[in-house]
Amino acid sequence: xxxxxxxxxxxxxxxxxxxxxxxxxxxxxxxxxxxxxxxxxxxxxxxxxxxxxxxxxxxxxxxxxxxxxxxxxxxxxxxxxxxxxxxxxxxxxxxxxxxxxxxxxxxxxxxxxxxxxxxxxxxxxxxxxxxxxxxxxxxxxxxxxxxxxxxxxxxxxxxxxxxxxxxxxxxxxxxxxxxxxxxxxxxxxxxxxxxxxxxxx
Numbered sequence: 657x658x659x660x661x662x663x664x665x666x667x668x669x670x671x672x673x674x675x676x677x678x679x680x681x682x683x684x685x686x687x688x689x690x691x692x693x694x695x696x697x698x699x700x701x702x703x704x705x706x707x708x709x710x711x712x713x714x715x716x717x718x719x720x721x722x723x724x725x726x727x728x729x730x731x732x733x734x735x736x737x738x739x740x741x742x743x744x745x746x747x748x749x750x751x752x753x754x755x756x757x758x759x760x761x762x763x764x765x766x767x768x769x770x771x772x773x774x775x776x777x778x779x780x781x782x783x784x785x786x787x788x789x790x791x792x793x794x795x796x797x798x799x800x801x802x803x804x805x806x807x808x809x810x811x812x813x814x815x816x817x818x819x820x821x822x823x824x825x826x827x828x829x830x831x832x833x834x835x836x837x838x839x840x841x842x843x844x845x846x847x848x849x850x851x852x853x854x855x856x857x
Contacts, residue, residue, distance in 0.1 A: 726751075729751075730760075749773075759780070766778075779817045779820055783821050793826075795844070796845060798850065804852065805855075827846075831853035831857055833856045
């Protein structure tokens with residue numbers, strides 16, 4: 657019994673390769689493709705610039721110039737004075753873009769690089785809203801909660817918020833792990849307006 661190789665005798669059946677057209681022959685007809693539609697992209701922010709979007713639909717580039725002062729943006733004079741005492745006189749772009757909305761009670765989502773002024777941007781309206789509120793401080797019931805992922809960030813945020821809160825006669829406290837729990841429990845028992853804490857504790 658003999659067997660044949662599956663490809664044996666098939667050499668004549670091979671498809672001829674595409675040959676180049678001979679000189680003088682008519683060119684092949686091709687159907688031109690329709691131009692591809694593209695949507696123009698929005699111009700990218702230059703290096704060091706970020707976009708800030710508020711719920712009002714206004715988008716402001718972080719490099720835009722805004723000459724308004726904190727008071728002109730609606731910040732209470734006591735808080736503006738506390739900022740000036742800390743050397744913060746001119747609003748950062750993210751602060752100028754968001755403060756009018758946040759001070760009016762609107763929800764705002766902001767994004768910015770480290771050092772762009774985000775903490776002041778949310779600390780000012782938080783302190784301002786609590787100062788305007790008629791509710792009093794109660795034991796074990798913080799009036800505002802700021803959650804951060806690390807102990808170091810909690811201390812940084814507290815250092816920024818505390819002078820502003822003190823100017824409006826508000827009390828702040830921090831809660832995080834790695835330290836004794838007693839002082840933190842005592843602070844909550846006495847009553848806190850703004851609590852800066854890590855989820856772990």
